[in-house]
Amino acid sequence: MPPPYEKHVFICTNRRPEGNPKGCCASKGAEEVRSLFKEELHKRGLKGRFRANAAGCLDMCAFGVTVVVYPEGVWYARVTKEDVVPIIEEHLLGGRPVERLLLENRRKEKAEEPPLEVTPPAA
Numbered sequence: 001m002p003p004p005y006e007k008h009v010f011i012c013t014n015r016r017p018e019g020n021p022k023g024c025c026a027s028k029g030a031e032e033v034r035s036l037f038k039e040e041l042h043k044r045g046l047k048g049r050f051r052a053n054a055a056g057c058l059d060m061c062a063f064g065v066t067v068v069v070y071p072e073g074v075w076y077a078r079v080t081k082e083d084v085v086p087i088i089e090e091h092l093l094g095g096r097p098v099e100r101l102l103l104e105n106r107r108k109e110k111a112e113e114p115p116l117e118v119t120p121p122a123a
């Protein structure tokens with residue numbers, strides 16, 4: 001039996017208490033990202049082909065909002081509302097993952113960030 005959807009988009013909407021050192025995707029706008037995915041898929045008449053679902057923690061909390069698209073297993077990181085339409089148009093419809101949003105590329109950005117300069121306290 002074929003899968004019911006061509007692609008399945010999982011958006012981490014996990015919420016942790018404020019101050020938790022791991023942070024969470026919910027505090028970075030995950031619920032708005034998920035709602036916008038649903039809204040845009042509906043608006044385009046794509047609800048039968050693609051499905052957007054809330055997910056629990058995908059264990060990439062530092063890179064949230066985290067999104068993964070199956071069946072290909074493409075991971076996106078630091079996704080914002082502005083990224084939803086490009087993911088739908090370029091990836092879901094166009095078949096080309098959005099390079100700049102890929103987790104592997106976002107990780108490199110992080111590694112290339114200059115180290116924090118710490119000013120020693122005045123004596």
Ligand code: FES
Nearest residue numbers: 012025058060061
């Ligand atoms: S809270 Fe979203 S990946 Fe962990």
